[in-house]
Amino acid sequence: xxxxxxxxxxxxxxxxxxxxxxxxxxxxxxxxxxxxxxxxxxxxxxxxxxxxxxxxxxxxxxxxxxxxxxxxxxxxxxxxxxxxxxxxxxxxxxxxxxxxxxxxxxxxxxxxxxxxxxxxxxxxxxxxxxxxxxxxxxxxxxxxxxxxxxxxxxxxxxxxxxxxxxxxxxxxxxxxxxxxxxxxxxxxxxxxxxxxxxxxxxxxxxxxxxxxxxxxxxxxxxxxxxxxxxxxxxxxxxxxxxxxxxxxxxxxx
Amino acid sequence: xxxxxxxxxxxxxxxxxxxxxxxxxxxxxxxxxxxxxxxxxxxxxxxxxxxxxxxxxxxxxxxxxxxxxxxxxxxxxxxxxxxxxxxxxxxxxxxxxxxxxxxxxxxxxxxxxxxxxxxxxxxxxxxxxxxxxxxxxxxxxxxxxxxxxxxxxxxxxxxxxxxxxxxxxxxxxxxxxxxxxxxxxxxxxxxxxxxxxxxxxxxxxxxxxxxxxxxxxxxxxxxxxxxxxxxxxxxxxxxxxxxxxxxxxxxxxxxxxxxxxxxxxxxxxxxxxxxxxxxxxxxxxxxxxxxxxxxxxxxxxxxxxxxxxxxxxxxxxxxxxx
Numbered sequence: 001x002x003x004x005x006x007x008x009x010x011x012x013x014x015x016x017x018x019x020x021x022x023x024x025x026x027x028x029x030x031x032x033x034x035x036x037x038x039x040x041x042x043x044x045x046x047x048x049x050x051x052x053x054x055x056x057x058x059x060x061x062x063x064x065x066x067x068x069x070x071x072x073x074x075x076x077x078x079x080x081x082x083x084x085x086x087x088x089x090x091x092x093x094x095x096x097x098x099x100x101x102x103x104x105x106x107x108x109x110x111x112x113x114x115x116x117x118x119x120x121x122x123x124x125x126x127x128x129x130x131x132x133x134x135x136x137x138x139x140x141x142x143x144x145x146x147x148x149x150x151x152x153x154x155x156x157x158x159x160x161x162x163x164x165x166x167x168x169x170x171x172x173x174x175x176x177x178x179x180x181x182x183x184x185x186x187x188x189x190x191x192x193x194x195x196x197x198x199x200x201x202x203x204x205x206x207x208x209x210x211x212x213x214x215x216x217x218x219x220x221x222x223x224x225x226x227x228x229x230x231x232x233x234x235x236x237x238x239x240x241x242x243x244x245x246x247x248x249x250x251x252x253x
Numbered sequence: 254x255x256x257x258x259x260x261x262x263x264x265x266x267x268x269x270x271x272x273x274x275x276x277x278x279x280x281x282x283x284x285x286x287x288x289x290x291x292x293x294x295x296x297x298x299x300x301x302x303x304x305x306x307x308x309x310x311x312x313x314x315x316x317x318x319x320x321x322x323x324x325x326x327x328x329x330x331x332x333x334x335x336x337x338x339x340x341x342x343x344x345x346x347x348x349x350x351x352x353x354x355x356x357x358x359x360x361x362x363x364x365x366x367x368x369x370x371x372x373x374x375x376x377x378x379x380x381x382x383x384x385x386x387x388x389x390x391x392x393x394x395x396x397x398x399x400x401x402x403x404x405x406x407x408x409x410x411x412x413x414x415x416x417x418x419x420x421x422x423x424x425x426x427x428x429x430x431x432x433x434x435x436x437x438x439x440x441x442x443x444x445x446x447x448x449x450x451x452x453x454x455x456x457x458x459x460x461x462x463x464x465x466x467x468x469x470x471x472x473x474x475x476x477x478x479x480x481x482x483x484x485x486x487x488x489x490x491x492x493x494x495x496x497x498x499x500x501x502x503x504x505x506x507x508x509x510x511x512x513x514x515x516x517x518x519x520x521x522x523x524x525x526x527x528x529x530x531x532x533x534x535x536x537x538x539x540x541x542x543x544x545x546x547x548x549x550x551x552x553x554x555x556x557x558x559x560x561x562x563x564x565x566x567x568x569x570x571x572x573x574x575x
Contacts, residue, residue, distance in 0.1 A: 052456065078458030086456070092449040103446050107458035112439040113467065115431070119442050165458060 003066070005030045005169055005199045006051070006082070011060035013046055013223075020046040021057065022223035028169060033191070033200045035210045038220035044203045045087060047220070048173055051201070052084050053077050065168060078107070081168035085158040085175055087203075093147035097138055097157055100146050102129035104164030129164065136160040136190065152183040159190070169199045176206045188212060211235075219243075262570035266516050269523065273422055277415035289414055290486075295526050296421045297482045300428050302506045302518035304475030309504065310513035311436055312468050313448030317372045318359070318379025319503045322473050324386060324495030325352045326480020331400045331490040332392060341403030341411075345481055352477020353470050355382075360469035364462055379500055386492030397491025400484060411485050421482050425519075428475055433515050435471075444468050445513075509558060511567025520566040528554070 004027035013021035020043040028034045036044055049055040051062060053074035061070045069077050092100050102125040106112060109125065119125065133139050136156040141149060146157060155175060162170055175191070176184045188209050194200065195213070204210050210217065211231050218228040219240050227237045234240055257263030272279070273296065280289040305319045329348030338344065355378075363374040392398050402411040411417045435441045443464045447454045454461050484490045493499075502525070510521020528551055533544030562568050 073460070074455045075458050075460045078456065083458075084456055086453075090450060090453045090456070092446050092453060094449045095446065099442075103442060103454075104457050106439055106442065107454075112443045112459070112464065114439040115441075116434045116438055118434075118437050119439050120437065122439075161457065 002029050004028060004063075005065060006201070007063045008047075008051070009061045009063070011047070011050060011062065012058045013043075013050060013055060014058050019223050021050065023060070024220070024223070024225050025060075026218050026225060026228065028199050028201050030168070030199050031196045032215040033195055033202055033213050035202045035204060035214035035217045036220060037204065037207070037210055037217060042220040043223040044220055045173060046223075048084070048171055048201075048203060051171060052082070078165065078167075081165070082171065083162040083165055083167035083169070084171035085155075085162045085173060087173040087177060089151065089154045089158060091146040091149075091154055091157050091161070093145070095146055096143050097133060097146055097149060097153075098126065098129055098142040100157055101132045101160050101164050102126055104161040105129050105132070108165035132160045132164050133157075135163070137186070152179050155179060155183075155187070159187075167198065169201065170194075171201050171203075173203050174205060175202070176204060176209055184209065260570070262516075262567070265520075265570060269516075269519065273425075276422075277418050281415070286414070289418060291526060291530060293414070293418045293421055293486050294483075295522050296418070296425050297479050297486060298503075298506070298526070299519045299522040300421075300425050300482070301476050301479035302503055302510070302522050303425075303428050303432050304472045304479065305503050306507050306512065306514075306518045307432060307435070307472040307475070308444075308465075308468050309507055310511075310517070311441060311448065312444045312465060314364070314465065314469070315372050315504070316363075316375045316469070316472075317497070317504065318375035318377075318500050319472075319476055320497070320499035321355070321379035321382050321495045322352045322476025323480035323483055323499060324382055324490075324492065325355055326477035326482075327484035327490040327494050328386065328392070329477075330403060330481050330484045331398050334400045334403075335392060335398065339401060339404045341405045344403050345478075348481040349474050349477045352480065353474040356473020356476075357466065357470045360466045360473075364465050364469060376497060376500070379495060380497060383492050383495050383497070386495065393491065395492065397489055397493070399489055402485045402488055403481075417485065421486075424478065424482070428478075429515065429519070431475075436515065440464065440467070448513075505555060507565075509555065509565050511565030514564070514567040517565050517567040524566060 007027035009025050010023045011021050012023055024047060038044055046055065050057045053072060057070065061068055063069065064077065064082055065080050067080065069080065092103065105125045105128045130142060133142055136159050138153060138156050138160060141153060146154065149157060159175065176187055179187065184206060191200065191213055202210070202213065214231055216229060217231055217234045218225050219234065221243050226243060227234060227240045257267060276292045277289055280286060301319065301323065305316065308314045308316055326348040329351050330344045333344045333347065359375060359378045363371055366374060387395050409416050409420060443454065443459055447461045447465065451461050480494065483494060506521040506525045507518050509524055510519065511517025532547035532550055536547055536550065537544035558565065
């Protein structure tokens with residue numbers, strides 16, 4: 001049995017009377033793509049926010065890379081190798097695509113209390129940033145302001161930023177959101193290529209993408225993980241069919 | 254240098270810096286001593302404006318208490334002087350250190366908040382020191398205190414107007430140099446990135462708070478330096494140095510000149526002082542007695558700039574690249 005890279009133990013988060021995360025225990029193993037699915041309002045983003053440290057859980061623990069990170073601030077978790085992309089595109093709009101990735105590289109290149117050297121001439125940041133942009137297919141757009149990139153390109157830029165620190169685990173919050181069919185296919189291909197090299201926790205509404213990519217799937221409904229297993233097991237799971245997937249699953253199966 | 258002359262912005266900047274560099278010679282040639290005194294105050298206020306721009310312009314943090322550093326720098330000089338410590342070698346480092354310390358304290362508390370709360374907390378801390386100044390009977394309270402200028406034995410005599418001006422100008426040049434480096438260095442990129450999207454910067458792994466606190470402290474230290482110079486300029490300190498009106502003026506200057514640009518605060522300071530000095534006499538020419546109400550003209554001018562020249566005076570020179 002492989003030691004999981006990330007695991008939660010009976011995580012609970014309440015907002016007033018609403019239990020947004022209801023004793024959830026999930027884990028992500030090294031190199032696997034673990035998909036988290038569930039209808040709108042199932043608490044997927046709330047769960048991710050606790051994993052990243054943006055929200056503090058009310059009970060339960062989060063372990064990452066062999067450490068208890070439940071109380072660790074966001075930036076410290078990122079340092080340990082836990083990177084994320086946002087559901088709503090979140091790039092530095094006033095900076096070029098290359099600057100965006102270079103800043104992501106900089107975040108992992110020691111402290112930034114350096115006041116004199118010109119950061120745009122720092123090849124220790126620029127070279128890996130350029131490679132990162134090329135890897136996601138944005139090499140040509142390096143000098144473009146992030147704000148003027150197309151929606152799909154901004155999503156790609158996000159992935160390049162998340163990958164810049166060479167993270168152990170990627171949390172991808174709906175990376176295909178708002179993408180056209182062609183862009184989605186390209187993103188699926190890109191994630192497929194990452195498979196095995198990095199662990200990914202994928203939150204996604206696009207069921208085609210999920211069943212193509214995932215090694216394991218966890219289904220979240222009303223804050224509870226009602227099922228967890230391989231794509232085949234999830235397809236066959238009666239509770240899942242009833243509670244959530246219904247027709248969609250039947251289509252794919 | 255030659256390349257800079259080819260753009261309107263570069264040309265204007267070089268001309269302004271050259272004029273400022275030789276201002277004492279000009280005012281002497283034309284026998285306009287009063288202008289040198291205004292010039293000195295412009296240079297000192299420009300240092301404060303550049304320092305405010307470090308956090309307001311590059312960091313997007315609207316600190317509404319920056320004039321407090323005028324007061325801290327000024328009172329460090331004045332209080333030490335009142336106790337017989339007249340050496341600038343002691344006064345000035347103490348003034349800058351106190352300003353940095355205060356900035357670190359205020360920053361540690363205020364930078365945990367956002368938006369209006371941040372504005373109110375920085376204002377509240379500035380008002381706190383303002384009222385301390387008002388209450389300091391031993392140092393003149395409300396009326397302020399006449400002081401003797403800092404002594405730098407053998408090196409420079411601050412009583413000499415031209416020498417003092419050049420010292421201020423050199424310190425402005427040094428402040429601008431630091432600002433130009435810091436804004437494009439790793440540190441400046443973190444600050445500017447956090448202005449753009451601080452959630453993103455945190456998710457990238459930057460402890461944003463620490464960097465902002467450092468920027469706030471550095472900004473306060475330069476503000477303290479400006480306060481030290483201001484006290485020496487008039488040989489006088491008073492709580493009015495750190496009134497919230499002065500803090501407001503500094504924000505106006507930075508916005509007027511162009512937030513987040515290197516020379517914008519300098520442009521803004523010059524425009525502010527020139528308007529303040531020239532609007533009253535010009536209005537008096539139009540109709541005797543109108544000069545008193547110059548701010549009625551000045552206010553709408555600021556509104557127009559805020560509405561139509563978003564980047565301030567700096568943006569009038571065209572878009573900047575990079």
